[in-house]
Amino acid sequence: MSALALALIVAGLALIGWLVARARAAAFRNGSQRFSSLPGHHGWYVALWVIVPPLAFLAIWSAVSPALVTEAVVAQPAAAALPPPGFDRASILSEARALAEGRAYGAFNDLSARLAPFYAVAQARYDWIATAAALLLAFAGGGFAFTHVRPDFRARTRVERIVMGLLLAASLIAILTTIGIVASLLYEAARFFRMVPIGDFLFGTHWSPQVLDARDPGANLGAVPLFWGTFFIGAVIAMAVAIPFGLMSAVYLTQYAAPSVRRWMKPILEVLAGVPTVVYGYFAALTVAPAVRDVAVSLGVTWASSESALAAGLVMGVMIIPFVSSMADDSLNAVPSAMRDGSLAMGATSSETIRKVMIPAALPGVVGGVLLAISRAIGETMIVVMAASGVATLTANPFASATTVTRQIVDLLTGEAEFDSPKTLAAFALGLTLFIVTLLLNIVALTVVKRYREAYE
Amino acid sequence: MTDSPKMTARHVNVHYGPKQAIADVSIDIEQDRVVAFIGPSGCGKSTFLRTLNRMNDTVPSARVEGDIRLDGQDIYAPEMDVVQLRARVGMVFQKPNPFPKSIYENVAYGPRIHGLAASKADLDAVVERSLTRAGLWNEVKDRLSDSGTALSGGQQQRLCIARAIAVDPEVILMDEPCSALDPIATAKIEELIHELRGRYAIAIVTHNMQQAARVSQRTAFFHLGTLVEYGATSDIFTNPRQERTKDYITGRYG
Ligand SMILES: Nc1ncnc2c1ncn2[C@@H]1O[C@H](COP(=O)(O)OP(=O)(O)O)[C@@H](O)[C@H]1O
Ligand SMILES: [Mg+2]
Numbered sequence A: 001m002s003a004l005a006l007a008l009i010v011a012g013l014a015l016i017g018w019l020v021a022r023a024r025a026a027a028f029r030n031g032s033q034r035f036s037s038l039p040g041h042h043g044w045y046v047a048l049w050v051i052v053p054p055l056a057f058l059a060i061w062s063a064v065s066p067a068l069v070t071e072a073v074v075a076q077p078a079a080a081a082l083p084p085p086g087f088d089r090a091s092i093l094s095e096a097r098a099l100a101e102g103r104a105y106g107a108f109n110d111l112s113a114r115l116a117p118f119y120a121v122a123q124a125r126y127d128w129i130a131t132a133a134a135l136l137l138a139f140a141g142g143g144f145a146f147t148h149v150r151p152d153f154r155a156r157t158r159v160e161r162i163v164m165g166l167l168l169a170a171s172l173i174a175i176l177t178t179i180g181i182v183a184s185l186l187y188e189a190a191r192f193f194r195m196v197p198i199g200d201f202l203f204g205t206h207w208s209p210q211v212l213d214a215r216d217p218g219a220n221l222g223a224v225p226l227f228w229g230t231f232f233i234g235a236v237i238a239m240a241v242a243i244p245f246g247l248m249s250a251v252y253l254t255q256y257a258a259p260s261v262r263r264w265m266k267p268i269l270e271v272l273a274g275v276p277t278v279v280y281g282y283f284a285a286l287t288v289a290p291a292v293r294d295v296a297v298s299l300g301v302t303w304a305s306s307e308s309a310l311a312a313g314l315v316m317g318v319m320i321i322p323f324v325s326s327m328a329d330d331s332l333n334a335v336p337s338a339m340r341d342g343s344l345a346m347g348a349t350s351s352e353t354i355r356k357v358m359i360p361a362a363l364p365g366v367v368g369g370v371l372l373a374i375s376r377a378i379g380e381t382m383i384v385v386m387a388a389s390g391v392a393t394l395t396a397n398p399f400a401s402a403t404t405v406t407r408q409i410v411d412l413l414t415g416e417a418e419f420d421s422p423k424t425l426a427a428f429a430l431g432l433t434l435f436i437v438t439l440l441l442n443i444v445a446l447t448v449v450k451r452y453r454e455a456y457e
Numbered sequence B: 001m002t003d004s005p006k007m008t009a010r011h012v013n014v015h016y017g018p019k020q021a022i023a024d025v026s027i028d029i030e031q032d033r034v035v036a037f038i039g040p041s042g043c044g045k046s047t048f049l050r051t052l053n054r055m056n057d058t059v060p061s062a063r064v065e066g067d068i069r070l071d072g073q074d075i076y077a078p079e080m081d082v083v084q085l086r087a088r089v090g091m092v093f094q095k096p097n098p099f100p101k102s103i104y105e106n107v108a109y110g111p112r113i114h115g116l117a118a119s120k121a122d123l124d125a126v127v128e129r130s131l132t133r134a135g136l137w138n139e140v141k142d143r144l145s146d147s148g149t150a151l152s153g154g155q156q157q158r159l160c161i162a163r164a165i166a167v168d169p170e171v172i173l174m175d176e177p178c179s180a181l182d183p184i185a186t187a188k189i190e191e192l193i194h195e196l197r198g199r200y201a202i203a204i205v206t207h208n209m210q211q212a213a214r215v216s217q218r219t220a221f222f223h224l225g226t227l228v229e230y231g232a233t234s235d236i237f238t239n240p241r242q243e244r245t246k247d248y249i250t251g252r253y254g
Helices: A003-027 A039-074 A077-081 A087-100 A110-146 A155-195 A198-203 A224-256 A259-272 A277-298 A309-334 A337-345 A350-379 A382-387 A405-413 A422-455 B045-051 B082-088 B103-114 B120-133 B153-165 B183-196 B209-215 B233-238 B243-249
Strands: B007-016 B019-029 B034-038 B062-070 B089-092 B171-175 B201-205 B218-223 B226-232
Touching: A003 A039, A003 A110, A039 A087, A039 A110, A039 A155, A077 A110, A087 A110, A155 A198, A155 A422, A198 A422, A224 A259, A224 A309, A224 A350, A224 A405, A224 A422, A259 A309, A277 A309, A277 A382, A309 A350, A309 A382, A309 A422, A337 A350, A337 B153, A350 A405, A350 A422, A350 B103, A382 A405, A405 A422, B007 B045, B019 B045, B034 B045, B034 B209, B045 B062, B045 B171, B045 B201, B082 B089, B082 B103, B089 B153, B103 B120, B103 B153, B120 B153, B153 B171, B153 B183, B183 B201, B183 B209, B209 B233, B218 B233, B218 B243, B226 B233, B226 B243, B233 B243
Parallel strands: B019 B226, B034 B201, B034 B218, B089 B171, B171 B201
Antiparallel strands: B007 B019, B007 B062, B218 B226
């Protein structure tokens, strides 16, 4: 039976349970007595008991059944010819499975073709078990819940609790997924550091992963030029654009703009934050980068790169402006207006008030916002993929080319990738480093901002 | 009373957008005296007080009409410099609002802006004098670099008074300066007002009638945006001429 049919049957059972329970609950409501639960609550109580147990069972089942199926296949006499556990064995088995499920049309390996029928058989058997168990659970759950449909049963609170449980499960899934991603990142990075000493990676200044010396891969996997390029583009050039413009626009919007101006200008700024970064990316690559090079050439810099750090950084800065502006805007708004009034009442002008009272008072919030902005900038990928260089050079010259961590991750993982070479695994080490740095930045930034919010409560 | 009033207000109207908050108020604020503005909340006491140093300019919807003069000079005249006006007419707010800076910097803020101190020594002297006049010097002289916001509420309010008098104003406006303070801190501020009286003209908004009776020589009773009665504090409290004043003072509403 297909998964869809099973789902429809369970849903149908739930509907029946809902209708029956509701009708039954409605039947004993004839008197004038007050009941804690409406008939609908009883209906939902039964319906949830019909749906949730099979669903939970199937979720767990889908995680464990492939292993069970494989075990059944391996137990067959025909499987004795399989190579010992390792890459080859795994690829034959997965090919056999693909054949059995009709996802592949030809086999590279005879053994796969021979094992495929066993796969189909085992899969069918386990599917039947799953279907039967799911239906059984649906009936059992529904029956169990139905015995509860009595006048004094608090179906309302029970439904509330089940709903809460479901919501909790949903939020746990998000958290667990993140943990899983981080765990796999850690695992792959650990594999990398078994091949390349961590010191070589973190402190080496030479990065050219395309040509690796098999005996000493670490010599060409020094990530310092990447870290520097990321910092230079994301934290120096981009912030040199984003901080002044973001701050000034926030000051204008919160302190000077008439409400009518603010009403249309703030949404426009926020829309800018929603422009897909790839759009900024081709703007950077096609418009800004050539312009920057032309300017450099007219200044007499003959060797200016058309993939300059400056072009990528400038556009990234523009992209971050709305972000800085809205963080600064929030911080300035959080400064009690009593501060402003106090200063104005001393005879200070608006700009004196802003410079000497408002901005200092909002500073922790602004700093926190800037840190968050930096963490976004260094994780930004599309702009640098399109506009930054792929060549790692250690330079502080904004007209020279520079590369970033995110750009290199993309380069390492696109094209032909062998999943156990240091070159590919380096991407995970880079990803882990980036993750740790942005995580720390975010923690620091949020702590600063939180302290600051508390100061004015 | 030989000299003319420090400030005069004639036929003042204030609107917030379409809504009238003050209607036809005329009043004098005299040198060396304390005038108390009393009245039920929402009757426009703060609004009127804020017209006297043009703080209503900071409210976009507010519109002020009428004639208000400081030493005979029209403070709403185009040639009036608001910065100068506010240096001459200081203000203390309902909730203590020290800046998130050190105690010293809080008091030095005004003198710095207005360029009143020629040297660091001058500035130190101004800070000490202001804090002394505000009755705070002895409590904070050893920790001038601590944050002003770390003081107690009553100390913060005296710091705000010190901050206001650091620029040597002629008039001090106080908007319910004690309403956020406990009774002991309140008593200190009231004492301070007595001491400041000889040097500045003071207008104080209060919702506490005993306080008005204790600190002021003149009392103005506002109701629904109008000035109902204005006169010597002793007269207002013992012998009000208006029925509404009498009702308010005896606690019939408020
Ligand atoms: N910024 C403002 N915008 C609009 N209306 C205001 C504003 N400030 C005060 N008002 C209105 O003006 C009236 C007088 O307020 P206020 O002067 O604060 O009274 P009081 O200080 O006597 O309690 C009130 O009705 C109040 O709602
Ligand atoms: Mg008020």
